[in-house]
Amino acid sequence: KTRSNHTAKASVRRTWHCQSDYCVNLYENINAEAGLCVEISCSFTTSSDFNPAHLVWYKCESSKSKCGDSDIIFHIYKNKIQSGFRGRVSLLEPRLHHGNCSIIISDLQESDSGSYQLRVNGYLNGEGTGFTYNTRTTVHVRGMESHYVYDYDL
Numbered sequence: 001k002t003r004s005n006h007t008a009k010a011s012v013r014r015t016w017h018c019q020s021d022y023c024v025n026l027y028e029n030i031n032a033e034a035g036l037c038v039e040i041s042c043s044f045t046t047s048s049d050f051n052p053a054h055l056v057w058y059k060c061e062s063s064k065s066k067c068g069d070s071d072i073i074f075h076i077y078k079n080k081i082q083s084g085f086r087g088r089v090s091l092l093e094p095r096l097h098h099g100n101c102s103i104i105i106s107d108l109q110e111s112d113s114g115s116y117q118l119r120v121n122g123y124l125n126g127e128g129t130g131f132t133y134n135t136r137t138t139v140h141v142r143g144m145e146s147h148y149v150y151d152y153d154l
């Protein structure tokens with residue numbers, strides 16, 4: 001898949017949000033179109049004694065303070081991913097130590113609109129644990145109908 005067909009329009013700029021040493025840099029809102037893909041651009045840091053092992057992405061109601069296991073849309077174990085997102089979400093930068101948590105979601109549907117939350121799983125003093133960042137990106141997917149209107153204008 002090429003990256004040239006993603007037409008995500010991110011609003012304003014990305015900003016850092018920190019909870020002690022754990023920081024995430026996300027756009028608050030991203031507009032996208034159904035049928036195309038969207039990049040959720042993201043960077044993260046952890047406390048220096050935390051060793052990141054893998055990332056988890058969730059999508060859940062913004063009213064929920066923390067997404068749960070049933071909200072997983074990206075995970076190293078495919079069976080943990082909601083069936084509707086399997087095979088549609090990929091990391092842009094698989095090398096975790098680069099602090100890049102960006103993902104691409106392809107074949108966007110209007111139902112993909114919603115708030116996306118990041119978790120990093122890893123080890124703190126040798127013990128398996130994880131950290132879920134509070135700040136989320138909200139993706140607004142515009143329906144296909146608008147494409148037809150747009151085509152008419154050409």
Ligand SMILES: *[C@@H]1O[C@H](CO)[C@@H](O)[C@H](O)[C@H]1NC(C)=O
Pocket residue numbers: 041042043092093100101102
């Ligand atoms: C993440 O990595 C990808 C691929 O290397 C790169 O294109 C993108 O700009 C990076 N994003 C951030 C936020 O660093």
